[in-house]
Amino acid sequence: MRFLRNEPIARLALARIGSHQVAALRDAWQAAGYAAVTIARRLAVLSHVYAVAARDWNMAGLVNPALAVEKPAIQNARARCVSDVELDAICAATGSAELVALIRRAVETAMRRGEFCALRWEPVDLPACTAHLPHTKNGQARDVPLSGRAFGALRALPRRIDGRVFGLRPDRVTQAFERAAGRAGLDGVRFHDLRHEATSRLADVLQAHELAKVTGHRDCGWCCGTPIRGRRIGRRSWGSGSTARPPA
Numbered sequence: 001m002r003f004l005r006n007e008p009i010a011r012l013a014l015a016r017i018g019s020h021q022v023a024a025l026r027d028a029w030q031a032a033g034y035a036a037v038t039i040a041r042r043l044a045v046l047s048h049v050y051a052v053a054a055r056d057w058n059m060a061g062l063v064n065p066a067l068a069v070e071k072p073a074i075q076n077a078r079a080r081c082v083s084d085v086e087l088d089a090i091c092a093a094t095g096s097a098e099l100v101a102l103i104r105r106a107v108e109t110a111m112r113r114g115e116f117c118a119l120r121w122e123p124v125d126l127p128a129c130t131a132h133l134p135h136t137k138n139g140q141a142r143d144v145p146l147s148g149r150a151f152g153a154l155r156a157l158p159r160r161i162d163g164r165v166f167g168l169r170p171d172r173v174t175q176a177f178e179r180a181a182g183r184a185g186l187d188g189v190r191f192h193d194l195r196h197e198a199t200s201r202l203a204d205v206l207q208a209h210e211l212a213k214v215t216g217h218r219d220c221g222w223c224c225g226t227p228i229r230g231r232r233i234g235r236r237s238w239g240s241g242s243t244a245r246p247p248a
Helices: 019-031 036-056 083-092 097-109 113-118 148-155 170-183 194-202 206-215 230-234
Strands: 130-133 142-145
Touching: 019 036, 083 097, 083 170, 097 113, 097 148, 097 170, 097 194, 142 206, 142 230, 194 206
Parallel strands: none
Antiparallel strands: 130 142
């Protein structure tokens, strides 16, 4: 709720806030350049406050003004890929060895930012060249095969006492990546673009049902139940310049 702290409606009681004020706030955020998805999430948070107040604070008659406000249209069509030259420039621009390892693994595995930050060493099977992800965005656990580069990036990481593979929080990953990209003269490149790049590379060497399993897309209708073998897929050389190989 920090995003509302300095807004005029923060000084009003919940019952005094009308839909016209929420709409004006939405328009102000749009004029300030906030992304549609950010504005939609903020409106959802505000709406949740009213739902909690009505349910838990004995304010059953409270009218939720956020429900009457039109949400901005969210355009998710973005397929920005990142070249090896750009990746090298970003890695050279950061002083974080952990971020470099994370970047190198992201472009080889198509894992999401949150999946990296939640990854622990226990489900990582280096001999089998796989990482098991028990908690994913779509709610389905999956096994991610490790390419030679991803295997090398993981093997080089020091072991943390808390058992996590990476110590960075999701928001810190985004901030550090965008700072490094800016220093490399690549403003506008996002960490999520590495997932697009990885998916593009994997599509060259995997069948459709295998690609769906590796990337965790369950709504594409590609999965047909074929298991992904980390040792088999992990030994394939995808991506430019991938020469490292897992041990036998």
